[in-house]
Amino acid sequence: AQTVTQSQPEMSVQEAETVTLSCTYDTSESDYYLFWYKQPPSRQMILVIRQEAYKQQNATENRFSVNFQKAAKSFSLKISDSQLGDAAMYFCAYRPGNTPLVFGKGTRLSVIA
Amino acid sequence: DAMVIQNPRYQVTQFGKPVTLSCSQTLNHNVMYWYQQKSSQAPKLLFHYYDKDFNNEADTPDNFQSRRPNTSFCFLDIRSPGLGDAAMYLCATSAYANYGYTFGSGTRLTVV
Numbered sequence: 001a002q003t004v005t006q007s008q009p010e011m012s013v014q015e016a017e018t019v020t021l022s023c024t025y026d027t028s029e030s031d032y033y034l035f036w037y038k039q040p041p042s043r044q045m046i047l048v049i050r051q052e053a054y055k056q057q058n059a060t061e062n063r064f065s066v067n068f069q070k071a072a073k074s075f076s077l078k079i080s081d082s083q084l085g086d087a088a089m090y091f092c093a094y095r096p097g098n099t100p101l102v103f104g105k106g107t108r109l110s111v112i113a
Numbered sequence: 114d115a116m117v118i119q120n121p122r123y124q125v126t127q128f129g130k131p132v133t134l135s136c137s138q139t140l141n142h143n144v145m146y147w148y149q150q151k152s153s154q155a156p157k158l159l160f161h162y163y164d165k166d167f168n169n170e171a172d173t174p175d176n177f178q179s180r181r182p183n184t185s186f187c188f189l190d191i192r193s194p195g196l197g198d199a200a201m202y203l204c205a206t207s208a209y210a211n212y213g214y215t216f217g218s219g220t221r222l223t224v225v
Contacts, residue, residue, distance in 0.1 A: 035213045045156075045203065045216040091155060093213075098163075100146060101214060103155040 004094050006104035013082045014112050020067075021077045021107045023092030029053075032096040034068065034075045039106075040088040048090070051075065079109075087111045116140070119204050119217035126194050126224055134189040134220045136204030145187040146214065147179060148203040156203055162187065191222075199224045 004025045013019035025034070036048040051059045051068050058066050063083075067076045079086055092104040117138045126132040136145065143164050148156035160169045162181045176198070178190040191198055201221050205214035 033213070037213075037216075044218045047213045047215075050213050089153075095213070098144075100158050100161055105155045106153070108153070 004092050004102050004104035006090075006092050006107050008107045009105070010108045010110070012110040012112055013079070013086075015082055015084060017082055018078060018080045019082055019109065021079075021090050021092075021109065023075045023077070023104055025073050025075065025092075025094045025102075027073065027094065027096060029096040032094060034066075035093040035095070035101070036064070036066070036075075036077045037091045037093060037103075038086075038088045039091065040085075043088075045091070049077065082111050084111050084113060117204055117206055117215050117217035119202075119220050121220060122218060124220055124222050126191075126222065128196065128224055129193045132191050132194055132222070134191075134202050134204075134222070136187045136189075136217055137185050138206045138215075139185070140206055140208075140215060141184060142206035142208050142215070143184075144207045145181060146203075146205045146207075147187070147189050148205065150201045150203055150219070159189070194222070194224045196224050198222065 006023050032053045034051045037045050038048045039045040049059050049061045049064050051066055058068050063080045065078045089106045089108050091106045093101040095101045120135050146161040147159045150156040158170050159173045160179050176192050180188045201219045203219045204217040207214050
């Protein structure tokens with residue numbers, strides 16, 4: 001079975017500091033996609049960043065970047081210069097081909113002013 | 114703007130009284146999904162449509178049904194809601210091209 005594990009139920013970071021959220025996954029597929037989604041309290045889930053497994057280069061979107069280690073099946077999210085608006089639940093998700101996303105259990109990130 | 118719209122945002126229903134949640138999209142995506150999300154948990158897939166092809170998850174209760182009359186609309190019917198069905202229900206869409214999902218804002222269902 002394909003699983004996604006987020007080992008940190010909660011994290012906190014000081015405003016303007018950097019934080020890394022971890023994610024590991026289990027798969028026998030060679031071609032797949034990985035995503036990080038952000039879900040603020042009572043608000044819509046939005047895509048933060050995506051990574052194609054066939055790409056060696058780590059994806060980056062402004063202050064958000066990933067460390068993708070395919071052999072280790074690891075996909076961590078780094079948030080630089082953390083802002084109060086980054087406080088949310090973050091879900092790591094995995095998708096092989098056209099099958100539905102498999103989500104991790106999430107990491108709740110708090111940002112301390 | 115192209116988007117996924119869920120109505121209503123909040124729904125209160127009585128125990129055992131059928132309820133329908135709706136989702137519409139202007140993205141023209143082939144695939145639509147319904148997820149159930151309980152407090153502080155990961156979204157749980159209930160079912161999804163590839164075009165008109167319906168795919169039900171093995172552990173989705175029979176109490177839950179879905180309809181997709183056309184590309185733009187998808188409905189979630191709960192025939193006899195129980196207290197355990199109180200949750201946020203998320204609709205999402207995707208194209209075949211693996212660009213992840215676009216989510217609606219969700220409908221929070223309360224069962225009284």
